[in-house]
Amino acid sequence: MKKYLVIAALALVCNANAQDKIKVSEELGQQIKTDENFKYVKEKALEIIAEGFNAGDGYREVWIRDYNTFINLAAKVYPKEELKENLLVFFRMQGEDGNIIDGFTPAESIGEGETDFSYSELEPRYAGHKNTVETDQETSLIQTVYKYVQVTGDRSILEEVIGDKTVPERMEQAMDFLMNERFNKEYGLLWGATTADWGDVQPEHGWGVDLDENTHRAIDVYDNAMMVIALDNLMKILPETKTKWAPVRQKIAENTRKHLWHKKDQKFIPHIYLEGSPFPEDFDEEEIYYFGGTAIAIEAGLLSKKEIKASLDEMVSRVKQAGAPSIGLTIYPPYPEGFFANKIMNPVYSYQNGGDWTWFGGRMVLELVKNGFVKEAYEQIQPMTERVVKNMGFYEWYSINNEPRGSGTFKGSAGVLMDAIEALERTAEIK
Secondary structure (H helix, E strand, O other): OOHHHHHHHHHHHOOHHHHHHOOOOOHHHHHHOOOOOHHHHHHHHHHHHHOOOOOOOOOOEEHHHHHHHHHHHHHHOHHHHHHHHHHHHHOOOOOOOOOOOOEEEEEEHHOOOOOOOOOEEEEEEEEEEEOOOOOOHHHHHHHHHHHHHHHHOOHHHHHHHOOOEHHHHHHHHHHHHHHHHHHEEOOOOOEEEEEOOOOOOOOOHHHHHOOOOOOOEEOOOHHHHHHHHHHHHHHHHHHHHHHHHHHHHHHHHHHHHHHHOOOOOOOEOOEEEEEOOOOOOOOOOOEEEHHHHHHHHHHHOOOOOHHHHHHHHHHHHHHHOOOOOOOOOEEOOOOOOOOOOOHOOOOOOOOOEOOOOOHHHHHHHHEEEOOOHHHHHHHHHHHHHHHHHHHOOOOEEOOOOEEEEEEEEEEEHHHHHHHHHHHHHHHOOOO
16 A cells, blocks of 8 residues: 555646647547647636636626636636736635635625624725635635646745734644644545535525534545545745655555555545434445545545546446536536425525536546547546537536526636646647
8 A cells, every 4th residue: 555655646736748749640630739629718717817816707706616726727728927816815814723715705795694704903995704614725725826836836825924924834723723723634535515515505504604513424435535635735846845755755645545546446435424424224325426525536546547437438438327428517416305404405406416517527537638548538538528619618516407507607617627627738749
């Protein structure tokens, strides 16, 4: 196991250069170069990102989990100072314990009856919101800072002082928060509330975004893969942190494989429950396949090339079984109707309960390219780009019948598609 993880870690460090060595057939390269849908998607992505940094037209907030997926796209339109300022807002609104908010919105836009917001003397312009069932805000911020440095070449953000702490100190404090408040020592992994894969809604009651006495704490692959990626990113831009964080990264990677990867079935189990499951005793949750968490685990370097191919084959098979549009399918099979109290998760194939999200499907396509599955990546991106053209824009998610749902102009979808398309186009240029 340790030998495998060392190899995976080395592969991750070299990932940026690995794609340069991937060659495709002349026929495939020509298909990629002349794909008219790609041209339209890229133009449309640049158009909608120019409208602002909120997640989409159904959201007023700038969310860190979304910003993480469209900062590369935003860098094509906005000056680096504006990208940097958004990141600094998250650090100014950081909690005393190191936690990072989900998102921020202008303070004057908060209505009198809206109470689920936090405020900071370091950033009086904004109100912050944190969905506490999630365990990915801190890791998302670290990943976004890393991408900012990579895409702009600007390391000055690492010299900023916020209050009495530098940005690097605050980055480590965010990781400390997870280790202090969300780390389970028995399994050596991070926990969050029970959600559907990478989702942000717990099943116990109608709204379902805050930890409370009804919460069933659980461990899943998404949260822990996000942590592995964040620690890799942190150590790359701040090499002096390796002494502290390299062993942590190694153990979380090992324990994710040990406790969550089902070797025989070649899939990740949905949850390890710390105080029991919220679902009926006769419900076999392990039948469910988590598409998004698997894609993020691949990004984290947790699966071998053979396992990546097996994962793709399983995704394609389950998409066919579901009759779904693409490998953006969140989960399959979905949780039965009524298992989540929040109406947005019902009926089946709604929202994160089996909705089809390019936001994660695009990330899987990118990982396929990075790992040499270029032909497969090109095949799997087609339904995602085709619906952008058909609907003349990006939507938050799609129904089982490929009908657009949720927020329009969803910038996370635009960002991941741009990343995936550009990765494919780079392979097509290699001689």
